[in-house]
Amino acid sequence: MKNNTSIKFDIVKSPTTKITSVDFENLTFGATFTDHMMICDYENGAWKTPEVKPYGPIELDPSAKVFHYAQAVFEGMKAFKDDHDKIWLFRPEDNFNRINISSKRMAIPEFPAEYFFPALEALLKLDQAWIKKGFGNALYLRPFVIATEPGVGASPSTKYKFMIICSPVKGYYDGEVRVKFSDKFSRAADGGVGFAKAAGNYGAQFYPTALANDEGYQQIVWTDAESHEYLEEAGTMNIFFRINDTLVTAPTSDRILDGITRKSLIALAGDFSIPVEVRRVSVAEIINAAKDGTLKEIFGSGTAAVITPIQGFGFKGEKYELPVLTDSYATFLKDKLMKIQYNLAEDKFGWRYEVK
Amino acid sequence: MKNNTSIKFDIVKSPTTKITSVDFENLTFGATFTDHMMICDYENGAWKTPEVKPYGPIELDPSAKVFHYAQAVFEGMKAFKDDHDKIWLFRPEDNFNRINISSKRMAIPEFPAEYFFPALEALLKLDQAWIKKGFGNALYLRPFVIATEPGVGASPSTKYKFMIICSPVKGYYDGEVRVKFSDKFSRAADGGVGFAKAAGNYGAQFYPTALANDEGYQQIVWTDAESHEYLEEAGTMNIFFRINDTLVTAPTSDRILDGITRKSLIALAGDFSIPVEVRRVSVAEIINAAKDGTLKEIFGSGTAAVITPIQGFGFKGEKYELPVLTDSYATFLKDKLMKIQYNLAEDKFGWRYEVK
Numbered sequence: 001m002k003n004n005t006s007i008k009f010d011i012v013k014s015p016t017t018k019i020t021s022v023d024f025e026n027l028t029f030g031a032t033f034t035d036h037m038m039i040c041d042y043e044n045g046a047w048k049t050p051e052v053k054p055y056g057p058i059e060l061d062p063s064a065k066v067f068h069y070a071q072a073v074f075e076g077m078k079a080f081k082d083d084h085d086k087i088w089l090f091r092p093e094d095n096f097n098r099i100n101i102s103s104k105r106m107a108i109p110e111f112p113a114e115y116f117f118p119a120l121e122a123l124l125k126l127d128q129a130w131i132k133k134g135f136g137n138a139l140y141l142r143p144f145v146i147a148t149e150p151g152v153g154a155s156p157s158t159k160y161k162f163m164i165i166c167s168p169v170k171g172y173y174d175g176e177v178r179v180k181f182s183d184k185f186s187r188a189a190d191g192g193v194g195f196a197k198a199a200g201n202y203g204a205q206f207y208p209t210a211l212a213n214d215e216g217y218q219q220i221v222w223t224d225a226e227s228h229e230y231l232e233e234a235g236t237m238n239i240f241f242r243i244n245d246t247l248v249t250a251p252t253s254d255r256i257l258d259g260i261t262r263k264s265l266i267a268l269a270g271d272f273s274i275p276v277e278v279r280r281v282s283v284a285e286i287i288n289a290a291k292d293g294t295l296k297e298i299f300g301s302g303t304a305a306v307i308t309p310i311q312g313f314g315f316k317g318e319k320y321e322l323p324v325l326t327d328s329y330a331t332f333l334k335d336k337l338m339k340i341q342y343n344l345a346e347d348k349f350g351w352r353y354e355v356k
Numbered sequence: 357m358k359n360n361t362s363i364k365f366d367i368v369k370s371p372t373t374k375i376t377s378v379d380f381e382n383l384t385f386g387a388t389f390t391d392h393m394m395i396c397d398y399e400n401g402a403w404k405t406p407e408v409k410p411y412g413p414i415e416l417d418p419s420a421k422v423f424h425y426a427q428a429v430f431e432g433m434k435a436f437k438d439d440h441d442k443i444w445l446f447r448p449e450d451n452f453n454r455i456n457i458s459s460k461r462m463a464i465p466e467f468p469a470e471y472f473f474p475a476l477e478a479l480l481k482l483d484q485a486w487i488k489k490g491f492g493n494a495l496y497l498r499p500f501v502i503a504t505e506p507g508v509g510a511s512p513s514t515k516y517k518f519m520i521i522c523s524p525v526k527g528y529y530d531g532e533v534r535v536k537f538s539d540k541f542s543r544a545a546d547g548g549v550g551f552a553k554a555a556g557n558y559g560a561q562f563y564p565t566a567l568a569n570d571e572g573y574q575q576i577v578w579t580d581a582e583s584h585e586y587l588e589e590a591g592t593m594n595i596f597f598r599i600n601d602t603l604v605t606a607p608t609s610d611r612i613l614d615g616i617t618r619k620s621l622i623a624l625a626g627d628f629s630i631p632v633e634v635r636r637v638s639v640a641e642i643i644n645a646a647k648d649g650t651l652k653e654i655f656g657s658g659t660a661a662v663i664t665p666i667q668g669f670g671f672k673g674e675k676y677e678l679p680v681l682t683d684s685y686a687t688f689l690k691d692k693l694m695k696i697q698y699n700l701a702e703d704k705f706g707w708r709y710e711v712k
Contacts, residue, residue, distance in 0.1 A: 004563050030419070030508035036419060058414045062393060062521050063386070067502050070426035070555035072564065107562035142508050145561070146423050151387035152498050152523065156562045165418050167508065176521035182547070189545035189581035191538070193560045199426035200556015203503070204462035204549045206427065207514045226582050236510050 006269045007114050011122060014054035017129075017222040029304065030231055034127040034166040035133050042109055050119040052126060057125065060275030061150035065122065065157040071147035072199035073102035076303040078138040078169075079355065080125055081131040081345035087124055087355040090341050092117070094260045098144055102196035107156040108145050116143075119146070120164055127166055129326045135342060136171025140304070172305035179234055179298070180217040181283055181315040182208065186225035187233060187255070194255035202236065209235065217314060219300070223283065224255070237308060238262035242329050243289050244296065246275040261301040265333050267349060270310050271317075274329065283315055290320040298322060299330040307334040363474050369482065372409035380488055383526050385660060386496065390522040392485040400515040406475040408482060411521065417506035421513040423643045427503035428475035428555035429458035429471075432659040434494040434525075435480055435711065438699035440504035443480055443711040446697050448473070450616045457498055458552035463512040464501050470501075476520055477711050491698060492527025496660070529660035535590055535654070535678055536573040537639055537671040538564065541625070543589060543611070554683055558592065565591065573670060579639065580611070584641040587637045592654030593664060594618035598685050600652065601647050603629040617657040621689050623705060628692070630685060639671055646676040654678060655686040663690040 005196050011323035014035040022032055025102040033055050038349070040050040075095045080088045124131070131139045143164045147157030185208035187201065194201060205220065206252070212220050232241060232250055238259040241248045247269055252258045268284025269276045289295035290313075300312040308328040312321040339345035344353065362582045372390040378388055389411050396406040402655020424427050431451045436444045450471070456466040476497070480487070499520045503513030539563035543557065550557060561576065568576050575591035587655045588606055589595060594615040597604045603625055625632045645651035646669075654666040665686040668677040695701035699708065 028507075028509070031506075033419060033506075048366075056417045057417055059415045061387060061413055062395075062411070062519055063498070065559075066423060066430060066555075068430050068500060068555055069558035069562075070428060071559035072423060072426060074424050079471075090519070101662070105563055106559055107566055131372075140508075142419070144424060150387075151384075152391075152521075153384065155559075156566065163418055165508075167419075184547050186515055186545040186547035189542040189548065191540050191542035191581055191584075192545060193556075198556065198560065198561060199424055200549075200554065201429035202425035202510055204556060205422075205510075205553065206425075207461055210512065225547055228547075300633070308423055340553055 007118050009050040009052065009119050009122060010091055012051065012053040013126065015162065017128055017185055022168065024168060029169055030346055031174060032167055034168070036123055036126050038164040040119070040162045041116060041149065045327050047112060047115060047162070050115050052119060053233035056345050058161070060148055061148040062154050065151070068152050069154060070200040071157055072145060073099060073100045073106050073108060074142060074144035074197050074199065077141040078303060079131050079141060080138050080342050081133045083133060086343065087128060087131060088343055089353040089355060090340065091260050091264070091351050092353050097195065098258065098287045099141070100197055103145060105193055105196040106198050108147065109162060109166055111162050123164060123166065124355050130168050132168065135338065136170050140167045142167065176311045177218045177308055178312040178314070179219045179220045179221045179310050180212040180215060181231065181313055182223050183228050183316050187222040189318065190254060192254065195252065195257060197257065203234065219320055221313065229284065229319045231281050231283060231286065232256050233270045234300040237302035240265065240299050240301060241281055241286060241295065242297035246277055246296050247329060248277045248279065248281050250281055252279050259301060261303060261306060264337060265292060265301055268333055268336055287315065287320065295323060297324060297328060297330055361468050365408065365475050367478060368407065368409040375485055378524065380524060383524055385525055385528060386523050388523055390486045392479055394479045396471060396518045402575070402705045403468060403471060406471050406710060408475060408479050410692060411416040414517070416504055418690050419506040419508050420708055421503035421505055421507070424508050425510060427462055427464060427513055427557040427647070428462060428501060429455060429462050430498060430500035430555065431455045431551050433497040434659060435487050435497060436494050437489045438697050439489060442699065443484060444489060444697065444699055445709040445711060447616050447620070447707045448709050454553065455602035458554055459501060461549055461552040462554050464503065479520055479522065479691050480711050486522065486524050488524065491694065494525050496523045496525045498523065507510065510675050532667045532669040533664055534572065534670070535575045535577045535589065535666050536568040536571060537577045537669055540580045543578040545581055546610060548610065551613060553609065555612065561591065577669065585638050585640065587642065588612050588640060590656040593658040596621065596641060596655050596657060597637055597651065600650050600690040602633055603685060604633045604635065604637050606637055609632050615657060617659060619668060619694060620707065621657055624689055624692050629671050643671065643676065652679065652681060653684055653686055
């Protein structure tokens with residue numbers, strides 16, 4: 001699968017570059033895109049030849065199913081450049097496998113690995129000047145699939161576009177983050193699509209998050225829809241709690257995304273002899289731990305920020321602040337994980353993938 | 357609000373028409389569109405002047421938020437032509453109000469009534485040749501809103517398009533319909549977006565429905581996500597059960613769409629002294645009623661088909677058939693409702709809206 005060169009794909013190089021107009025020191029997350037994109041059409045039951053071509057708008061019929069029925073999935077990945085100008089991906093097979101898991105749940109045809117990796121690598125090589133060296137700099141990659149068949153009948157599309165677009169990003173720091181434990185809104189149902197990176201999971205969070213913003217919180221921590229007693233995910237991240245010196249995080253389920261950063265942190269913590277418990281975490285337990293001082297940290301995990309430390313939380317109007325630590329797991333694990341990503345530390349788990 | 361002519365909107369007439377190429381006797385639902393569409397952009401905090409213009413593709417950046425986060429809502433409506441060539445809508449204020457309820461939940465700015473009705477009416481007048489006379493013929497109207505701002509940051513868009521597209525349809529008959537009562541998959545969570553016509557609710561149904569199709573069912577009846585003990589919605593329709601001579605349907609909630617056909621049928625049934633109970637309906641109750649012969653009918657209700665009679669259902673591998681009735685409520689109520697829609701009966705509830 002890796003560096004497979006037997007698959008044909010078409011490359012059209014952009015005659016110009018936008019790179020000179022980009023201020024790489026002041027990047028808004030996901031707002032700037034590189035010179036090229038990958039696009040591959042599905043029609044008549046088959047994926048066509050992938051194309052790497054100049055980044056630009058796409059044209060769709062107003063009745064295209066993605067607009068009406070959100071038959072759409074995506075992934076988030078990053079490419080890193082080390083001090084020797086080598087380009088690295090982090091566990092890309094996991095992203096590739098997950099987009100197909102998401103696609104299956106959304107009745108979208110799976111995408112072949114022998115198309116994905118060569119086309120992605122060709123795209124990265126063409127846009128390699130956009131991957132800046134330096135700890136924290138990266139090229140955020142957004143593979144996604146959209147249903148493009150015209151027609152408002154409520155049935156799966158027969159046409160799709162699989163695309164990859166790329167956005168240069170800086171180390172992500174969003175200021176202090178306080179979260180609201182949701183006591184009303186929910187992210188996903190049992191038997192629903194919460195485990196998938198389905199587009200609809202994300203748009204549905206905007207309104208509850210805006211209400212939480214108005215109360216002074218930056219994000220919502222989603223609780224189970226039945227009882228709002230168990231903590232599940234933080235905004236678009238998985239969530240970890242440190243109680244005394246043990247890390248606790250919820251198990252994945254059909255409501256909770258199987259985060260690649262999440263499982264990498266669990267493996268890394270184990271490797272450094274940090275006890276990790278993967279089990280349901282109740283709101284009551286966390287509130288009690290905050291009150292008796294055993295709650296040391298909360299942090300979110302995800303591709304964009306790797307780890308987002310959380311300074312405080314609220315539930316049903318009560319607010320709780322977390323202590324400031326000098327031996328934070330968040331800081332420790334983020335540094336360890338990023339050093340692997342940037343080829344600055346041994347990769348004992350085999351997570352790095354070189355783009356050659 | 358009605359027939360407000362003080363609002364400016366731009367009209368660009370199509371120089372040609374596709375109507376002569378359309379076989380109005382053989383229409384696939386939602387696959388053929390008229391010559392014009394309505395489009396209105398939201399930018400800088402305001403809706404711009406609506407335009408009625410030739411139907412055609414739209415161009416979007418590949419990072420447009422609708423593709424990634426499904427920040428998108430829609431409505432379904434119909435226009436009817438009576439024997440005197442008058443054009444009628446059915447309770448359009450309810451669709452208008454509901455799209456704004458859906459928009460609010462999806463953090464989309466509400467659309468003004470004083471834009472919606474004049475622009476819709478101008479569109480209908482321009483495409484009035486597409487509305488065919490005859491019981492069952494109609495023009496299906498699809499208002500929808502999509503988030504168009506480029507950028508993959510997971511936050512609400514600052515740019516939107518509100519559009520209306522129109523598709524001629526025949527009386528909808530899908531053959532015999534048998535439904536599977538879901539015992540695994542779910543449509544919506546408490547605290548989620550099930551009550552909204554959010555795009556993501558629909559794409560998420562395609563895969564479970566395809567699995568049910570493989571088992572010989574045409575649709576799924578969604579049950580509550582917690583226990584799968586209560587019946588909620590049928591595919592994209594509300595659902596009614598006739599037990600002895602009483603109609604029973606689930607109450608609306610934050611999981612169940614407040615269907616306009618549903619509430620019209622409840623009102624009509626009451627008017628014809630058919631007892632209606634709006635309450636939770638359990639799977640066990642319906643199976644018992646099927647076994648003891650008191651279950652007379654099941655039917656779905658929605659804009660597309662008005663009423664879809666259901667011939668049988670299955671749950672956990674057991675299949676149940678319904679009796680064939682000569683005094684079906686489905687047939688009776690569908691006829692009564694459609695006669696109001698087509699201006700063939702008195703409109704005592706004030707549901708008709710004439711497009712002048």
